[in-house]
Amino acid sequence: MLYRYSKTTKKNRVLLVPIIPLLLVAILFLADVQMPRFLTNAAHGLATPLWVARDNVAGSFDGTVTSLESKRSLLQKNQQLEEELAALRREQHMAQILTQENERLRTLLGRVEDDAHLIPVSILNNAAFSPYDTFVIDLGVDDGVRPDMLVLSPEGTALGSVTKVLSSTSIVTRFSAPSQTFDAVLQASTTQHISLSGLGSGTMRASLPRDVEVREGDTVVLPSFTVAPIGLVKKIVAAPEDAYKILFIESPINIYQLRFVLLDTTHVWQVPKLDETDTGSET
Amino acid sequence: MDLLPQNNRRRTWMVVRIVVDVLVVGLVLVAPWWVGLTAAIVAMVALDARELVVAGVLLDAIHSSGLTEATKTEFMFTIVLLLVLSATWFLRQRIRSVV
Numbered sequence: 124m125l126y127r128y129s130k131t132t133k134k135n136r137v138l139l140v141p142i143i144p145l146l147l148v149a150i151l152f153l154a155d156v157q158m159p160r161f162l163t164n165a166a167h168g169l170a171t172p173l174w175v176a177r178d179n180v181a182g183s184f185d186g187t188v189t190s191l192e193s194k195r196s197l198l199q200k201n202q203q204l205e206e207e208l209a210a211l212r213r214e215q216h217m218a219q220i221l222t223q224e225n226e227r228l229r230t231l232l233g234r235v236e237d238d239a240h241l242i243p244v245s246i247l248n249n250a251a252f253s254p255y256d257t258f259v260i261d262l263g264v265d266d267g268v269r270p271d272m273l274v275l276s277p278e279g280t281a282l283g284s285v286t287k288v289l290s291s292t293s294i295v296t297r298f299s300a301p302s303q304t305f306d307a308v309l310q311a312s313t314t315q316h317i318s319l320s321g322l323g324s325g326t327m328r329a330s331l332p333r334d335v336e337v338r339e340g341d342t343v344v345l346p347s348f349t350v351a352p353i354g355l356v357k358k359i360v361a362a363p364e365d366a367y368k369i370l371f372i373e374s375p376i377n378i379y380q381l382r383f384v385l386l387d388t389t390h391v392w393q394v395p396k397l398d399e400t401d402t403g404s405e406t
Numbered sequence: 407m408d409l410l411p412q413n414n415r416r417r418t419w420m421v422v423r424i425v426v427d428v429l430v431v432g433l434v435l436v437a438p439w440w441v442g443l444t445a446a447i448v449a450m451v452a453l454d455a456r457e458l459v460v461a462g463v464l465l466d467a468i469h470s471s472g473l474t475e476a477t478k479t480e481f482m483f484t485i486v487l488l489l490v491l492s493a494t495w496f497l498r499q500r501i502r503s504v505v
Contacts, residue, residue: 141495144459144488151481158470158480166467170435177436253469254439254482286471294471 462487
């Protein structure tokens with residue numbers, strides 16, 4: 124009798140092993156459970172020293188590899204970099220001229236805005252380490268960071284917005300995150316409002332009517348007066364039977380190589396969703 | 407000479423498991439997400455390390471930034487590891503009954 128009792132109890136207890144996880148999965152899916160803030164804070168607190176150490180080790184390793192390269196390859200690389208630098212200087216000069224012209228035109232239109240207050244922030248854990256297309260920055264609510272603040276690359280390309288603010292760190296979600304859908308402006312031969320949806324890893328997708336003229340390399344910007352580019356049209360797919368063509372837009376910034384970004388503390392990023400019927404309408 | 411060799415074996419097994427747990431948690435914190443997740447799944451299947459569900463919670467706590475349309479949950483990795491835990495149990499039962 125005692126033997127049968129203990130055997131049944133043991134069997135019931137063993138059955139709990141697969142049942143409890145399945146119950147937990149059901150609860151997590153159905154109850155929309157949110158991650159407790161203290162847990163994220165604790166995880167970031169635990170991980171931050173390790174991330175800093177990892178970046179330091181990776182930096183010193185890069186230096187060691189460079190010093191082991193042959194003299195010939197270093198000379199070649201140096202020449203290539205000098206050429207790139209000269210090209211970039213020319214581009215920078217052109218950009219300065221265009222910026223001055225833009226400011227002059229804004230003044231003429233009477234639309235002078237205060238300069239955005241940009242704070243340089245360090246990336247602790249970049250998007251390569253995250254499946255949600257997010258990255259962690261080293262400022263939090265204690266430093267004045269608020270949700271929806273815009274995050275830009277050092278060159279001024281919009282990368283994403285702050286989605287979760289913790290005490291000393293914040294999580295930034297990129298515009299290309301798979302769940303993101305937002306409005307943007309395509310600067311092609313004519314200006315078009317488009318609805319972008321993220322595909323992950325810096326790639327976004329939009330659809331436009333076939334007859335709208337778009338070329339690869341056209342710029343997509345945020346729909347605000349402080350025009351910050353999001354990406355460039357990388358590929359256009361137009362099947363003969365479709366009334367729409369699909370644009371694949373890619374961010375020109377390689378987030379995996381970035382160590383610092385700029386946080387715009389004067390602008391928050393909350394874009395009203397564009398109606399399906401408005402997609403592709405000319406402005 | 408140890409009179410209870412099974413105690414020694416159990417102790418060694420425990421040490422191995424703790425070392426593996428620490429390694430997996432380290433990978434979750436430092437390496438890209440797919441490395442940490444793979445290591446956690448392998449350790450759960452090979453060593454029956456149920457405690458590594460914590461690695462999933464840690465991954466979600468570090469990276470997730472709110473409920474999203476794509477994932478519908480902030481606990482994507484926790485769910486994956488919980489499902490792996492259940493699947494491993496079922497597989498073990500099947501293999502035991504066959505053997």
